[in-house]
Amino acid sequence: MTLEPAEGVVQAVVLYDGRLLLVEDGHGWALPSGTPDPAEPAEATAARVVYELTGYLVDGTESLARHDGPPPDGTAAVVCQVLSGTPSDGAALTPEQVRWAPIPETADVQLPAAVREYLRGHTPV
Secondary structure (H helix, E strand, O other): OOOOEOOOOEEEEEEEOOEEEEEEOOOOEEOOEEOOOOOOEHHHHHHHHHHHHHOOOEEEEEEOOOOOOOOOOOOEEEEEEEOOOOOOOOOOOOHHHEEEEEHHHHOOOOOOHHHHHHHHOOOOO
16 A cells, blocks of 8 residues: 555544544534645544644544545545554643544534545444
8 A cells, every 4th residue: 555645634533432533623523633744644644633632642544535536625534543542641632622422422523424424334333
């Protein structure tokens, strides 16, 4: 697998124990997101952004493909695996600005269609 440099905004989809990692973005709850450094692949961007914002160590493992082609706004979504269950010190956000939301409680969160589709396949019954 060749990791191509990312462009635009990268959103991290972090699931753990049936819950989705969300961060406060000033307008409500959202996926952790940020822009890539020069030549940085989306998977690395997602892992870096989650760590910088929340202190959680994750591994960006899988870019979510869209069925209708590349996103018009340049936003990419990357599924991440949690590597540490406890955040490290020095995160940009306070613990109150970070939330592990059960998937059914994310209905009000603005998420790309590819992320919603992915979550449908991972929602506990």
